[in-house]
Amino acid sequence: MSDKAYKGVLVGSRTDIGRLRDHNEDSLLAKAPVYVVADGMGGHAAGEVASELAVKAFEEANIEGADENALKRAVAEANAAIYKGALEGAGRAGMGTTLTALVIEEDRGLIAQVGDSRAYVMQDGTLRQATRDHSLMEELVAAGHITEEEALVHPNRSVITRALGLDRFVMPDTYEIRLHVGDRILLCSDGLSTMLDDESIESILQDNPDPQAAADALVEAANIAGGFDNITVIVLNINQIDSRSADKQKRHLIRNTVSFALAFVLLITLAVGGVYVYARNSAFLIEENGYVALYSGIPGEVLGVELKWLEKTTNIYVSALSDTAAHELKTGIQTGSLDKAEQMIREYERQK
Numbered sequence: 001m002s003d004k005a006y007k008g009v010l011v012g013s014r015t016d017i018g019r020l021r022d023h024n025e026d027s028l029l030a031k032a033p034v035y036v037v038a039d040g041m042g043g044h045a046a047g048e049v050a051s052e053l054a055v056k057a058f059e060e061a062n063i064e065g066a067d068e069n070a071l072k073r074a075v076a077e078a079n080a081a082i083y084k085g086a087l088e089g090a091g092r093a094g095m096g097t098t099l100t101a102l103v104i105e106e107d108r109g110l111i112a113q114v115g116d117s118r119a120y121v122m123q124d125g126t127l128r129q130a131t132r133d134h135s136l137m138e139e140l141v142a143a144g145h146i147t148e149e150e151a152l153v154h155p156n157r158s159v160i161t162r163a164l165g166l167d168r169f170v171m172p173d174t175y176e177i178r179l180h181v182g183d184r185i186l187l188c189s190d191g192l193s194t195m196l197d198d199e200s201i202e203s204i205l206q207d208n209p210d211p212q213a214a215a216d217a218l219v220e221a222a223n224i225a226g227g228f229d230n231i232t233v234i235v236l237n238i239n240q241i242d243s244r245s246a247d248k249q250k251r252h253l254i255r256n257t258v259s260f261a262l263a264f265v266l267l268i269t270l271a272v273g274g275v276y277v278y279a280r281n282s283a284f285l286i287e288e289n290g291y292v293a294l295y296s297g298i299p300g301e302v303l304g305v306e307l308k309w310l311e312k313t314t315n316i317y318v319s320a321l322s323d324t325a326a327h328e329l330k331t332g333i334q335t336g337s338l339d340k341a342e343q344m345i346r347e348y349e350r351q352k
Ligand code: MN
Pocket: 039, 189, 190, 191, 229, 230
């Protein structure tokens, strides 16, 4: 299959019978935005029926974007097609397939995983496995019974613990990956990953920037290493993130910034307004040039702003009042309301 550009994603793919098998039971689909590797099993040509049914179900599902429900529905349909196929005589009872399916939308990738085919992501030249195998080896390694190196040569290395088509229902694992320009994604069957370790796969990808050249080189290397099984690879180069995504993110950012600024302005307005209303409803008495003066507002400053308005000066001489009152009037006596202030002034007049 030749390179195909779609929304900034370049694709290379290849499936190969390998060097020991007489059938290729793997199937692949590379039809943007859906990419599938399926590794069938069941013997007597049934495996390829199973993997083809899985791929066909994904083709017919017409998934348009990274929608987890649509992806899971396609997995369920693929499973049902194989399960029913076996009951109705297409292929054989007990046939099944692995499935690693990826859908891409803008900068999101969603993966559905059943069995031991794999998805890898290479970012900044470093390869990491993005999926976890449903395999006996994975369980033995996870439980600490064997090492990853031992798993590579273990006689039961192709025993899987989950497959499509064996049961009425199947539960895929799903993974979400964030895509960046320059990222590369590899989907492969175990015919690649049991022949080559991750370091070899990484260096072959590094040596082959073109996705089709990388797919060809990976298959060739797996065959050179023995080609014990069918080998299937899909290599994707993320050359450009769909600009709709960037626009959407930019709009989102602007919207958030504007909302934040509005909320901030509103908060400040409320705070200033609150202080202003409070000041407008307050009053205080204070000494001014030796006499008692009445102000509305609050004495001193709030954030460098004076919030006081002279209501009147009186002819009450402060030194004629009690020492306590005279002392308090130096900094101002807050009275709460103008009425209360007037009341105090009348009291002072009686005292003088
Ligand atoms: Mn296989």
